[in-house]
Amino acid sequence: MSEFLRQYLTVAIFGGAAILMVALMLGVGRLVRPTRPQGQKYLNYECGVDPVGSGWSQSHVRYYIFALLFVMFDVEAVFIFPWAVRLDAMAVFGLVEMTIFIVVLALGLLYAWRKGVLRWI
Amino acid sequence: MIAAVAQVQPGQPLQLPHVDWVTIGPAGIFFVGGLAMLLAGVFLRRRVPRGLWSGTTVVIAVLALWPAFHLWHQIASGGARTAIADAVVVDGFSIFIDVVIISAVVMAALLTDGYLRRENLEGTEFYVLMLFSASGGMLMASANDLIVVFLGLEILSIALYTLAGFQQRREGSQEAAIKYFVLGAFSSAFFLYGIALVYGSTGSTNLGVIADFLRTNSLTNGLLLGGFALLIVGLGFKVAAVPFHMWTPDVYQGSPTPATAFMAAVAKAAGFAALLRLFVSTFNTYRLDWQPIVWALAVLSLLVGSVLAVVQTDVKRMLAYSSIAHAGYVLVGFQTASNRGVAGALFYLFAYAFMIVGSFAVVTLVSGRGDTDASLDAFRGLSSRRPALAFVFTIFLLAQTGVPLTSGFLAKFYVISAAVEAHSYALAIIAMIAAVIAAFFYLRLIVVMYMAAPAAEGEEAAPTARIPIAVGAGMSLTIAVGFTLVVGFLPASVFDFARHATLLKL
Numbered sequence: 001m002s003e004f005l006r007q008y009l010t011v012a013i014f015g016g017a018a019i020l021m022v023a024l025m026l027g028v029g030r031l032v033r034p035t036r037p038q039g040q041k042y043l044n045y046e047c048g049v050d051p052v053g054s055g056w057s058q059s060h061v062r063y064y065i066f067a068l069l070f071v072m073f074d075v076e077a078v079f080i081f082p083w084a085v086r087l088d089a090m091a092v093f094g095l096v097e098m099t100i101f102i103v104v105l106a107l108g109l110l111y112a113w114r115k116g117v118l119r120w121i
Numbered sequence: 122m123i124a125a126v127a128q129v130q131p132g133q134p135l136q137l138p139h140v141d142w143v144t145i146g147p148a149g150i151f152f153v154g155g156l157a158m159l160l161a162g163v164f165l166r167r168r169v170p171r172g173l174w175s176g177t178t179v180v181i182a183v184l185a186l187w188p189a190f191h192l193w194h195q196i197a198s199g200g201a202r203t204a205i206a207d208a209v210v211v212d213g214f215s216i217f218i219d220v221v222i223i224s225a226v227v228m229a230a231l232l233t234d235g236y237l238r239r240e241n242l243e244g245t246e247f248y249v250l251m252l253f254s255a256s257g258g259m260l261m262a263s264a265n266d267l268i269v270v271f272l273g274l275e276i277l278s279i280a281l282y283t284l285a286g287f288q289q290r291r292e293g294s295q296e297a298a299i300k301y302f303v304l305g306a307f308s309s310a311f312f313l314y315g316i317a318l319v320y321g322s323t324g325s326t327n328l329g330v331i332a333d334f335l336r337t338n339s340l341t342n343g344l345l346l347g348g349f350a351l352l353i354v355g356l357g358f359k360v361a362a363v364p365f366h367m368w369t370p371d372v373y374q375g376s377p378t379p380a381t382a383f384m385a386a387v388a389k390a391a392g393f394a395a396l397l398r399l400f401v402s403t404f405n406t407y408r409l410d411w412q413p414i415v416w417a418l419a420v421l422s423l424l425v426g427s428v429l430a431v432v433q434t435d436v437k438r439m440l441a442y443s444s445i446a447h448a449g450y451v452l453v454g455f456q457t458a459s460n461r462g463v464a465g466a467l468f469y470l471f472a473y474a475f476m477i478v479g480s481f482a483v484v485t486l487v488s489g490r491g492d493t494d495a496s497l498d499a500f501r502g503l504s505s506r507r508p509a510l511a512f513v514f515t516i517f518l519l520a521q522t523g524v525p526l527t528s529g530f531l532a533k534f535y536v537i538s539a540a541v542e543a544h545s546y547a548l549a550i551i552a553m554i555a556a557v558i559a560a561f562f563y564l565r566l567i568v569v570m571y572m573a574a575p576a577a578e579g580e581e582a583a584p585t586a587r588i589p590i591a592v593g594a595g596m597s598l599t600i601a602v603g604f605t606l607v608v609g610f611l612p613a614s615v616f617d618f619a620r621h622a623t624l625l626k627l
Contacts, residue, residue, distance in 0.1 A: 086135075089135045090135055090137065091137075093137045094137075104156065107156055107159070107160060110160065110163075111159055111160065111163050114163040114164065115163060
């Protein structure tokens with residue numbers, strides 16, 4: 001095996017050990033524990049008392065919008081970090097370039113604001 | 122530029138490229154115009170005059186012709202060149218594709234006005250998405266670097282995914298958007314993998330550097346060929362070439378019809394622009410390797426597109442399969458890898474854009490509120506309800522068949538004559554056979570429009586409701602039919618334009 005591939009041996013062993021550990025923990029548990037299925041054991045857990053109502057609930061759509069906007073601005077931040085590291089070498093050109101980028105995204109935010117998407121209710 | 126960064130010490134200024142804004146003028150105007158429209162739409166929410174947004178989009182599109190014109194003259198006097206750190210190329214080819222895309226945007230924008238009002242989807246979003254998508258397409262056409270091609274491809278595609286799902290009430294539209302998005306994301310991943318393999322085998326993503334490397338070195342492993350295959354898969358999806366065409370009928374049928382008109386013209390033009398530049402120009406030294414693949418793709422697209430369209434009963438699906446066949450014709454021109462072939466392919470894309478936007482414009486008008494009914498029955502007896510509409514649709518269908526005195530005939534002629542000149546006789550014969558097969562379903566639609574048989578027992582009578590034709594749609598149809606007929610009679614100037622729209626010699 002070449003030197004290049006040998007470096008990946010560590011990765012393979014590490015991955016194999018992880019899989020083995022999980023398999024052991026779950027497998028030994030399955031072998032050792034008793035199986036006495038009882039209907040009440042499969043009820044939804046609701047702090048120890050009898051569950052009331054169905055197990056599924058609906059989330060309000062406002063959470064989706066905020067998650068979506070978060071992802072967009074998080075990705076924007078991810079692009080800004082490396083730029084910030086090398087800004088001194090890029091001088092005014094880099095500043096203007098990133099300003100344009102941020103302005104375009106800010107315009108998107110402005111659009112979302114005017115569309116009423118940022119209302120919490 | 123990446124090499125420059127690696128050598129610089131912290132604190133030392135980088136060698137930054139000079140940005141010649143005119144070279145990305147058309148795409149830039151579309152992009153800035155789209156942003157401006159987006160904000161205007163959201164700040165001017167009270168009563169706006171009818172057709173304001175449609176008119177603004179047309180103005181932005183026509184404005185983009187000014188830098189295109191300026192660059193064409195620059196190229197005519199100074200020759201084609203690269204710009205912005207060799208990332209963007211300025212040659213006749215990219216200007217031609219810009220003009221094709223601008224024409225398609227003008228026609229689609231005019232068409233959309235009445236449609237949005239009819240479907241209660243008013244607002245600027247549709248136009249903004251069209252503008253952004255078109256700007257991505259234009260960037261793809263002028264790219265000189267594989268990463269810039271990918272950038273353009275993504276800008277083009279993502280806006281199109283949203284356009285496909287614009288009509289949220291209709292289930293078909295949601296289905297089209299999901300299918301297009303999932304399959305498009307996969308094909309972009311294939312394209313990116315292709316870029317990685319080409320980079321791995323040649324050492325650069327810049328098309329000029331790649332072409333130089335391939336001219337001076339001979340590669341022995343198959344890495345580059347793997348890259349070719351994956352790039353063809355990625356772009357073949359975009360242009361609906363045959364084994365990668367599965368999304369086309371469902372997406373064309375489900376999307377709002379003006380969006381279908383737009384994507385049929387623009388996505389194909391941009392996709393073929395990238396294909397032609399990458400393979401005919403950059404990978405020219407390896408053309409014996411990729412020409413057989415494209416030959417197979419062309420034959421399959423021609424035959425599968427034509428044959429499957431014969432059995433369709435929904436006109437939108439039929440037009441979708443027929444545009445797969447049209448992609449086959451452009452692939453015939455692509456396969457020749459000659460200047461005649463590229464000129465023929467460009468002429469075909471230009472003529473096809475008008476024909477297909479016109480056809481889908483007619484379908485938009487006939488399918489009625491809700492955009493649900495575009496079956497053959499909806500067109501029954503159209504000649505008595507709206508004779509002008511039926512006549513115009515007849516012209517588009519005859520043009521798509523390749524009947525003389527329409528631009529479609531000349532488009533097929535140029536492409537097939539390029540194939541004959543390059544001694545691909547089998548391909549030329551198959552293209553002509555496919556044209557004959559395709560004639561069946563185009564003529565069938567014309568017959569249905571003009572000779573509606575009286576309703577038999579138990580069948581529904583032909584629809585008799587009056588079809589409202591909005592002013593914008595009328596203008597769009599006039600432009601499309603005008604171009605198709607005028608170029609059918611006098612093709613010389615457009616063909617000269619296509620012949621002078623040469624790729625930069627890399």
